[in-house]
Amino acid sequence: MLETLYIVAMMLFLFGITIFVHEWGHFIVARKCGLVVQAFSIGMGPALWKKEIDGIVYKIGLFPIGGYVSLPQLDPAGMEKMQGDNGVEGEEFPEVSPWKKIAVAVAGPVLNIIFALFLAFIVASAPSDGLVEESGVFVAQVEMESEAYTAGLRSGDEIKAVNGHSVSS
DSSP: OHHHHHHHHHHHHHHHHHHHHHHHHHHHHHHHTTOOOOEEEEEEEEEEEEEEETTEEEEEEEEEEEEEEEOTTTOHHHHHHHHOOOSOTTOOOOOOOHHHHHHHHHHHHHHHHHHHHHHHHHHHHSOOTTTSOOOOEEOOOOOTTSHHHHTTOOTTOEEOEETTEEOOO
């Protein structure tokens, strides 16, 4: 039971990090391109924590099933549907060039790819001493009616070479 809770908690934690990295990609590129950012949220639903800094509402939502960056210049109607009435109804924002829209849209997935490569590098470069016991290659099961059994091969036998070539796995 405790192991299952640990696994679920780790999955939610890793899912949350992935969401954060994705949304942060959108957020940082939108800021660099000069777009208006109203909110940065990890999680959906009612806010567990919320703070406004420099006109941007930072929020952690109750349900860890996603997140969003509120960018009214890109899709004002969509932001209103997602967030509800945010008190800026009718506010006009400058037009955004297509290349900036594309950059903001692509930034989240690109950052996820970079993050995945970073994690792969960390995992690949981690020392494996003591983690995996390399004990050789063993026969799991041999059917009694098989030619291998007749030739003398038995369950539990260690295989050191095949056709004169040593094996390690």
